[in-house]
Amino acid sequence: MVGHDLSSDVWGIDADKFPTEASLTQRARFLLQYAVLAPSSHNSQPWEFVVEDGKIEVHADEARWLDAADQDKRELHISLGCAVENLCIAAERFGIGFEIAYHDDSPPVIVTLHPDRNSPSGSHPELFDQIIERSTNHHLFGNEPLGGSIQEKLRNCVAEDGVTFHLIEDPGRKESIAELQAEADRLQMDDPEYRKELGNWIGIGALGDPWLKARIGQAVVTYLDIGDREAKKNSKLIQSAPAVGVLTTESDAPPARVKTGQIFERMALTATAEGIAVHPMSQILERPAMREELASLIDGDDKVPLHLFRLGYSQEEQDHTPRWPLEAFLVE
Template sequence: MVVRGRRRRHGRRPGVEDRWLREADPDRREFHLSLGCAVETLRIAAGRFGLACRVVTPPSGPVVARVEVGPGGNPHRDVALFDRITERYTDHRPFRWTPVPTPVVERVRDEVADFDVSLRLVREERPKRAIAELQAAADRAQMGSEAYRRELGRWIGNGALGDSWPFARVGRAAVTHLNVGGREARRNAALIESAPAVAVLSTADDDRGSRVAAGRAFQRVALVASAAGLAVHPMSQILERPARRETLRGLLDLDARPQHLFRLGFADGSRRHTPRWPAEAVTVDGGATAGEE
């Protein structure tokens, strides 16, 4: 099975490329991370049904990742993770001040190590406060850009956040025409400071293969967290511009390049899923490739 990203053409269903956020993600870092999440989900699902997967990430060319599927998988290895694929969700609410259990931390570290991805788990107040301040500055800068707000508003208007049609339209108008950066900065900074742990995934290199690997690692971390009753919340704004990304790297004294930042902890109350894209919304050609053209 091949999944290729294609630009939208008249009369054609949107492809992966149409979900690239050009203003928020100019270097496609998040685009490649997302493909890595999709690739790992495919690998886990294939393994559950006794199929083995080999993932290839060519260094260049239109194909970002190729998944070769064949017999020989272990259907028992990732059963718990497979069962969480449809349940995993992103939680934007404040987390309880309950430490992440040590066994979960150890499992998460083991998962990311399999991909040559490093994990920095920030639990101390001072560095979390510094990250929160950097997040607030990123929010104000992003929301100060009209092009960024138009892009965000377009996705909100399409219902990407799960709002009903009237609320989605109102949200689109508000985000597009009002600079709500101050409000978002205060809200997201508070979310970071209140979380028991803020996690950063990093890689030695910054090529697209490394980013795909970070996405694969994050998908497994998110599923492990879900299986343990924890929630995750990616917060990407700091990493969306090179200068702030380097500031975070220096702040945490990282040798590697930060690829993904997210909150990890326990949330109270009922879970709320945003809608999943239907399978028919993705352009598919026979084979297992996620790419860009």
């Protein structure tokens, strides 16, 4: 991003500084500081915001679309949904109602803030404190099963129509998913464009590595044959997790993808509050034939699997990844 540096300072927002008396545009900008802490594939942060009074258009910035890994833009739309969810949770926290309009074309989402209206029921202001705590956990998980009450809380995160949550815990199906993951990793790492794209994001430090480690990481991913290594590592990560979550939808249009992102972020924040680690893994979904295999494996033949993630317990803390500052995403 020209003129802007990645930094972890963005995580230190002070909620007490919410400008209660300021214009709606200024309040909206304050809330957007929470939106940009959302997860996104390769930490690409592919969002752009046009703010006018209480109307916030959430656009996809195609310059940060992962066109090798995410050819049909699913991850891009899911990432936008994660940012929208943070925005709405923050709005509720400060007593601001909102309305979300979803579109098939651009912009895929418009959030309108209503400071004089109550928030819609069924939303989750209690997740606000988790926004600055959440991070993706890339470590092995312990095999302690997820308790019944956390499973119920995760299921309750699915408020939008047309999205189904599948929780896979049985070792046989987890093993099959781990095998699919290994195959997907080998195929992706065999594609020089995929490796180059991933290498670029690692190289600029988007995944949180300091300068030298980032540059070495970029060279390794771009030039070395590490498909087998990734396959073994990632299939082990899946097997270590007590559960794999998959969100499927009836439609594959942008609104369904954005809603999936909202639900995933709600789940990630809920999991954070419960001390559960979360780790999305997208390689299976990036390969159409493998996505179909996954659908039949989870009894979702008539559905579109959009997002897959490991859930479990981890002793390892994960540092926050950096972000560009909000100003980098505001468009006049």
